[in-house]
Amino acid sequence: MVENVSKIIECSNNIFNKGLVSGKAGNVSAKVDENIIAITPTLKSLNNLKEDDIVLVDLDGNCLTKGKPSSEVKMHLEIYKKRKDINAIVHTHSPYATGFSFSNKKIKRLEGFGQINNEYLSSIEYEKPGSSELAIKAAEGLGSEDVLILKNHGVICIGDTLKEAESLAIFIEESSKTQFIALTLNSIK
Numbered sequence: 713m714v715e716n717v718s719k720i721i722e723c724s725n726n727i728f729n730k731g732l733v734s735g736k737a738g739n740v741s742a743k744v745d746e747n748i749i750a751i752t753p754t755l756k757s758l759n760n761l762k763e764d765d766i767v768l769v770d771l772d773g774n775c776l777t778k779g780k781p782s783s784e785v786k787m788h789l790e791i792y793k794k795r796k797d798i799n800a801i802v803h804t805h806s807p808y809a810t811g812f813s814f815s816n817k818k819i820k821r822l823e824g825f826g827q828i829n830n831e832y833l834s835s836i837e838y839e840k841p842g843s844s845e846l847a848i849k850a851a852e853g854l855g856s857e858d859v860l861i862l863k864n865h866g867v868i869c870i871g872d873t874l875k876e877a878e879s880l881a882i883f884i885e886e887s888s889k890t891q892f893i894a895l896t897l898n899s900i901k
């Protein structure tokens with residue numbers, strides 16, 4: 713348990729330092745056991761969280777420790793309920809991928825990380841952050857994929873481990889940056 717909590721803190725620091733999240737945005741969770749997840753708190757920057765800040769919740773959303781979980785806790789729980797095979801979720805508003813999410817351009821799945829099942833990353837239409845609608849749509853939209861773009865909002869990456877979900881989030885942001893550069897250069901006459 714303590715191991716998972718320290719891994720969440722490490723992952724949160726990494727994605728903050730890489731600029732994938734800023735301010736108080738983004739959230740990270742990991743399974744502690746079959747029915748309990750550990751998740752980052754609401755209204756706190758992911759930079760330099762303390763062990764006490766991490767909140768434990770059961771799959772019904774009941775808090776098992778003090779503190780308030782991320783406002784996206786429902787989304788995390790819905791995904792864990794649908795995807796029994798995963799143990800970690802990283803949600804960012806990384807600038808390039810999120811920029812694409814505010815545009816009509818899709819993000820291609822580039823070579824370099826995991827299997828390419830579809831040419832483009834899956835995405836779902838906008839739902840209010842923190843809402844049950846977003847939670848349900850995100851869990852459905854993810855299907856068997858490991859990345860989901862939330863239109864006009866951000867990115868979800870999942871994995872067997874936090875390290876895997878974190879690496880994927882970094883890869884997706886780098887891929888989006890590459891594609892942004894290519895689109896920009898190609899648009900110059």
Ligand SMILES: [Zn+2]
Pocket residue numbers: 738784803804805841865866
């Ligand atoms: Zn968000």
